[in-house]
Amino acid sequence: MNTLVGTRHLIRLILRRDRFRLSVWILVLALLAIGTASAFIGLYPSEPERQVLVNTIASNPAIVAFLGPVFDASIGSLTAWRVGVIGSVLVGVMAALTMIRHTREEEETGRRELLGATVVGRNAPLTAGLIVTAASGLILGAFCALGLIGVGLPAAGSIAFGLGYAAVAAVFAGLSGLAAQLTQGAGAAKGIAIGIVGVSFLLRLAGDGGSAGGLGWLSWLSPIGWFTQLRPFAEERWPVLLLSIGLALLATVGAFGLAARRDVGAGVVQPRLGPASASPSLRSPLGLAWRLHRPALLGWTVGLSFVGAVYGGIADSVGGFLDDNPQLTEIFEQLGGEAGITEAYFATAMGILALIATAYAVRSALRARVEEESLRADPVLATATPRIRWVSSHLVFAVLGPVLILAVAGLVAGVLYGLMIGDVAGQVSKVLGAAMIQIPAVWVVVGIAVALYGLVPKYSDAIWGVLVAFFLLGQLGRILQFPQWALNLSPFSHVPTLPADDLRVTPLVVLAILATILSAVGLTGFQRRDMDG
Amino acid sequence: MAPVISTTGLTKRYGPTIGLDGLDLEVAQGEVHGFLGPNGAGKTTTIRILLGLIRADSGEVTLFGRDPWDEATELHRRLAYVPGDVTLWPNLTGGEVIDLLSRLRGGLDVAKKEMLLDRFDLDPRKKGRTYSKGNRQKVALVAALASNVELLILDEPTAGLDPLMEAEFRACINEDRNDGRTVLLASHILAEVEALCDRVSIVRAGRSVESGTLTDLRHLTRTTISAQVRADPAGLSLIQGVHDLHVDDHRVDLEVDTDQIGEVLSHLTGLGVVSIASHPPTLEELFMRHYRDEVEG
Numbered sequence: 001m002n003t004l005v006g007t008r009h010l011i012r013l014i015l016r017r018d019r020f021r022l023s024v025w026i027l028v029l030a031l032l033a034i035g036t037a038s039a040f041i042g043l044y045p046s047e048p049e050r051q052v053l054v055n056t057i058a059s060n061p062a063i064v065a066f067l068g069p070v071f072d073a074s075i076g077s078l079t080a081w082r083v084g085v086i087g088s089v090l091v092g093v094m095a096a097l098t099m100i101r102h103t104r105e106e107e108e109t110g111r112r113e114l115l116g117a118t119v120v121g122r123n124a125p126l127t128a129g130l131i132v133t134a135a136s137g138l139i140l141g142a143f144c145a146l147g148l149i150g151v152g153l154p155a156a157g158s159i160a161f162g163l164g165y166a167a168v169a170a171v172f173a174g175l176s177g178l179a180a181q182l183t184q185g186a187g188a189a190k191g192i193a194i195g196i197v198g199v200s201f202l203l204r205l206a207g208d209g210g211s212a213g214g215l216g217w218l219s220w221l222s223p224i225g226w227f228t229q230l231r232p233f234a235e236e237r238w239p240v241l242l243l244s245i246g247l248a249l250l251a252t253v254g255a256f257g258l259a260a261r262r263d264v265g266a267g268v269v270q271p272r273l274g275p276a277s278a279s280p281s282l283r284s285p286l287g288l289a290w291r292l293h294r295p296a297l298l299g300w301t302v303g304l305s306f307v308g309a310v311y312g313g314i315a316d317s318v319g320g321f322l323d324d325n326p327q328l329t330e331i332f333e334q335l336g337g338e339a340g341i342t343e344a345y346f347a348t349a350m351g352i353l354a355l356i357a358t359a360y361a362v363r364s365a366l367r368a369r370v371e372e373e374s375l376r377a378d379p380v381l382a383t384a385t386p387r388i389r390w391v392s393s394h395l396v397f398a399v400l401g402p403v404l405i406l407a408v409a410g411l412v413a414g415v416l417y418g419l420m421i422g423d424v425a426g427q428v429s430k431v432l433g434a435a436m437i438q439i440p441a442v443w444v445v446v447g448i449a450v451a452l453y454g455l456v457p458k459y460s461d462a463i464w465g466v467l468v469a470f471f472l473l474g475q476l477g478r479i480l481q482f483p484q485w486a487l488n489l490s491p492f493s494h495v496p497t498l499p500a501d502d503l504r505v506t507p508l509v510v511l512a513i514l515a516t517i518l519s520a521v522g523l524t525g526f527q528r529r530d531m532d533g
Numbered sequence: 534m535a536p537v538i539s540t541t542g543l544t545k546r547y548g549p550t551i552g553l554d555g556l557d558l559e560v561a562q563g564e565v566h567g568f569l570g571p572n573g574a575g576k577t578t579t580i581r582i583l584l585g586l587i588r589a590d591s592g593e594v595t596l597f598g599r600d601p602w603d604e605a606t607e608l609h610r611r612l613a614y615v616p617g618d619v620t621l622w623p624n625l626t627g628g629e630v631i632d633l634l635s636r637l638r639g640g641l642d643v644a645k646k647e648m649l650l651d652r653f654d655l656d657p658r659k660k661g662r663t664y665s666k667g668n669r670q671k672v673a674l675v676a677a678l679a680s681n682v683e684l685l686i687l688d689e690p691t692a693g694l695d696p697l698m699e700a701e702f703r704a705c706i707n708e709d710r711n712d713g714r715t716v717l718l719a720s721h722i723l724a725e726v727e728a729l730c731d732r733v734s735i736v737r738a739g740r741s742v743e744s745g746t747l748t749d750l751r752h753l754t755r756t757t758i759s760a761q762v763r764a765d766p767a768g769l770s771l772i773q774g775v776h777d778l779h780v781d782d783h784r785v786d787l788e789v790d791t792d793q794i795g796e797v798l799s800h801l802t803g804l805g806v807v808s809i810a811s812h813p814p815t816l817e818e819l820f821m822r823h824y825r826d827e828v829e830g
Contacts, residue, residue: 108623108662185623185662273658274625278632288633291625375620379673382584382614382686383637386606530587 006120010128014102018132025094026140029087032472033161034147037079039480041151047073054078057479061318062349065209065310068219068228076148076157076233082476084164084232088224089201091140091165092172095133096193099176102129105186107265126180126259130173130252137169157233164227167244171223172197174251181258184267195299200224202306209314223247285385289393292371293364297397300360301405304353308409311349312416312431318345346413346434347497353409354438354492355471357402358445362463365398365449369460372532381531391526395450395519402442410435430499437498440511441491445470447518454525457532535598536561537684537715538583543592545578545739552578554739555592560717560732565710567730568719569820575739576719577617580688583717584614597684610639613677617688617719619669621661627672628657634676646679652701667693678705685709685716691725703729723820735820743819755788756813758797763805772796783807 015022044050050073057063059070070081103126106112112125145162149155176193183189200222207219208228219225223244230240258268281287318341368391371377380390414431418424449463470490477487487493491514494507538560545552553575560566570576581587583596585605594601596608621630628650635641650657655671664672670693677685685706691699706716706729720726726733727747734744743750755776766785770778774793779786789797791813801809 110666187623271660271663273656274629274660276626276628276657278629278636282629282633283636285637288622292622295624375616375618376622378581378584378586378616379614379619379634379676380637381586381605382609382612383634384606384610384639385637531581 003121003123004127005124007124007127007131010102010120010124011132014128014132018098018101022094022098022132022136025090026136026143028468029090029094029140029165030143030147032087033079033083033144034151036083036476036480037075037148037153038151039476040075040078040082043479043481044075044078050075050078053479060345060348061209061314062311062345062352065205065314065349066352068204068208068225069211071231071234074233076153076161077231079148079153080157080161080164080232080234081228082479084161084227085201085204085224086475087165088168088227089197091137091168092197092200092224093194095137095169095172096176096179096190096197098133098136099129099173100180100186100190100193102132103177104180104183104189108184108186110265112264122264123256123259126177126255129180130177130255133173133176134166134170134248137166137173140169141166154233156236160230160232160236160238163241164230164232167230167241167248168223168227170248171244171251174248174255177255178251178258181255181262182268184265184269184271191295191299197224198303202303202310204228205307206310209310212317213314285380285390285393286396288380289367289397292367293394293397293401296360296363297401297404300357300401301408304356304405304409305412307353307356308411308413308435309416311346311353312413313420315342315345315349315413315417316420318342342417343430343499344497346431346499347501349413350406350410350431350434350438351474351492351495351497353435354402354406354442354495355467355474357405357409357438358442358467358470360405361398361402361442361446362449362467364401365395365446365453366460366463367397368394369453369457372457377531387527388523391523395446398446398449399443403436403439406435406438406442407432433503434498437503437508438492438495440508440515441495443515444491444511444518447515447522450519450522451525452522454522454527454529457529536595538566538596538717540579540582540594541592543579543582543589543594545575545582545587545589551739553582553589553592556736556739557741557744558734558736559744560715562715563710563713564731565706565716565718565729567726567733568717568736569721569723569726569733570719570736571721574736576736577688578739579736580614580686580717580719583686584609611682612684612686613638613680613682615670615673615677615685615687615690617690617692619666619673621664621669621672623660623662625661626658627655627661627664627668630661630672631657631676631679635680638680638682640680642679642681645681646675649675649679649705652705653698665693667695667698670694671698674702674705678709683715685714687716688719689721690718691720691722699725750819756791756794756811757788758785758801758809758811760785760801760809761807762801763807764803766801766804769797769800772800 044053054070054073067081067085071077106125141162144165145158148158148161175196179192179196180189182192201224203222204219204225207216207222207225210216210218219229226240226243229237231237262268282291371394377390381387410432411428414428415424417431418427421427445463445467448466449460452463453460470492473482473487473490474492491511494511496502496504496507536559538558540556540558543553543556556575556579558568558579568576578587582589582594583601585601588602597611599608601608621627631646632641635646653671653675655668655675670690674690677687691702694702703725709716718726718730732744732746733750735742762783762785766780766783769775769785769787772793774790775797776788787797
């Protein structure tokens with residue numbers, strides 16, 4: 001029997017299920033690129049103005065590590081630098097989630113068997129998932145290319161930008177298809193697929209951050225780094241696309257190869273047997289939550305420690321960046337000379353770390369919602385477990401998880417930098433302080449998540465939109481000259497920029513109080529509402 | 534003695550759909566109570582109200598004489614619950630789930646757990662995601678049956694079990710009944726309810742339509758009689774309470790209201806009975822009668 005029979009119907013099914021989801025992804029990502037380009041056009045119309053931008057903000061090593069280098073001062077190049085890496089990460093996440101959702105998740109829930117019994121070939125689901133995901137990337141790429149050309153950017157660069165996104169989608173579609181074959185659980189498969197995106201980001205972070213130290217080659221190991229290396233609008237290097245196409249094909253072949261070797265529902269990694277009875281620690285809602293949150297907490301802590309290590313490791317070369325950049329030096333000198341430079345650098349770096357840690361916090365807070373929707377909350381709440389204890393057992397990870405993550409990442413950055421300049425004690429407290437001071441702002445986002453969850457549970461996922469908005473306000477707001485009141489909407493705007501700034505306690509207290517009020521409102525709402533299911 | 538479960542006029546709406554529309558249910562101490570109705574009739578909604586997971590819009594509900602919403606935590610020490618749709622945590626083993634839920638309820642009877650694992654032939658070392666539907670159900674059943682509670686609330690607990698395990702389940706429930714435990718058994722499997730339950734409530738479209746012992750309920754319905762007689766059976770149609778009379782020469786098929794059965798029998802005797810077969814209404818017929826109205830109406 002033809003193993004691809006029914007692919008067309010499956011594609012239609014996926015499109016029917018995901019028409020809203022995929023449209024939002026594509027629309028938001030395309031608008032992010034086009035909107036940023038048109039904002040640059042409006043705000044920095046002349047080349048010298050843009051050159052100042054390139055020489056100041058865009059040369060902060062913390063930013064270069066995070067976003068990659070900026071190649072020239074054209075509008076297109078600035079746009080590609082500003083949104084390219086973040087956009088590529090999001091495209092990767094979109095591809096990973098879409099692939100796992102329509103392959104492994106379908107198998108785990110047994111819906112795949114329902115379909116398998118009808119006229120659907122063995123390879124049809126994987127093929128359909130790959131086609132839809134890759135096509136989504138191409139459509140997104142086309143939107144970006146047309147939109148960028150539409151706002152007046154050069155056609156070649158716009159097309160390179162669009163193809164760059166499409167290539168990222170294709171690569172991660174293939175790699176996620178591979179991940180989907182490995183484990184029996186969709187959760188684990190999703191973790192692996194997103195983990196691959198995360199590692200790709202970290203590789204290019206280390207590569208771009210450490211390029212002065214000879215680590216630049218690391219970027220070339222990362223599909224996200226390839227977007228930067230494609231250099232849209234800065235003498236495009238088209239052959240880089242071949243790397244993406246090659247890896248996408250390789251991963252796809254691998255996925256089909258593995259799929260052929262396993263049964264429906266089974267993974268390549270065989271499940272092992274576990275303990276027949278629970279350990280003594282598994283006796284409370286918190287004990288259960290610990291089991292459920294442990295892998296993610298560990299993964300995020302390790303991942304962010306790596307980011308911290310890169311930031312700490314390249315801090316010493318910050319001064320070097322400035323030697324050829326009198327404008328930036330001037331700005332930093334106003335902040336307090338040589339010391340001010342690294343301090344401002346660390347303030348930026350820890351702000352970026354805090355945003356990533358917030359993503360962990362949001363994910364952990366939403367775990368309660370996942371448990372509720374999957375009906376796993378009901379059996380627990382039907383025992384002598386008060387609601388408030390159950391929900392708190394998950395929220396404790398959202399509240400304390402980012403504290404742990406930021407502490408470890410800040411510590412790693414501080415120790416590494418301290419070792420390099422021979423002042424561990426002094427630097428650790430400074431860098432750690434810069435990391436920890438972000439926590440009240442993280443908690444405000446957690447508070448909003450709890451409020452949504454308690455009052456309007458069906459819209460809990462809107463917190464991701466809120467987080468992206470705060471992220472864009474913080475990352476784009478100043479460059480795009482947003483009004484102050486708009487910048488003030490983000491809690492992260494109110495955090496004193498330690499260690500460069502003075503420590504002002506009032507905004508921190510206000511943020512903490514706000515977070516407490518939001519959480520209290522959410523918890524009260526949760527106590528009163530029906531469990532959803 | 535006060536009932537273990539009592540609801541009067543419960544209503545619950547989900548947006549425009551009506552979940553419950555004035556549901557009455559009473560379960561006495563020590564009885565196995567069948568809660569019968571097809572999917573979507575409101576069984577699960579009622580159970581979730583009883584567990585304090587959701588709140589009724591109106592009506593009264595008590596569990597052990599107390600409010601299941603306000604005093605949920607205290608009440609839950611006294612009951613165990615098996616959901617109709619059992620989902621387990623993918624990375625916890627069945628044994629871990631059983632232990633955890635029992636401990637959260639306030640205690641684990643290890644000997645009883647081992648015994649039940651054995652009887653239900655369940656491997657507790659497998660991870661949640663690797664169990665089949667039937668085995669997930671067994672995990673929830675063992676977790677509930679292993680705890681020494683006063684009340685078991687079971688929502689279609691045998692939906693995924695094979696006949697052998699279903700028999701084992703019935704044996705367990707009978708033992709629990711002998712121990713004086715109260716059981717609320719929501720089901721649409723009539724044979725199971727017929728075999729296990731002391732009393733039955735039938736629910737339709739969010740409303741209870743019938744409640745009582747099986748004997749009570751049978752009284753409300755008709756008995757089927759088929760007989761071969763010597764004389765002409767024409768006079769039978771004159772007796773009150775006879776329905777669906779079919780006469781084919783000396784052969785008679787009829788249905789009779791159960792309280793008129795004596796009248797019919799003495800008439801038949803007068804005609805000279807050659808052979809006779811009669812059977813009381815099965816729960817199935819009873820059930821179909823209530824639901825036929827719905828289909829027709």
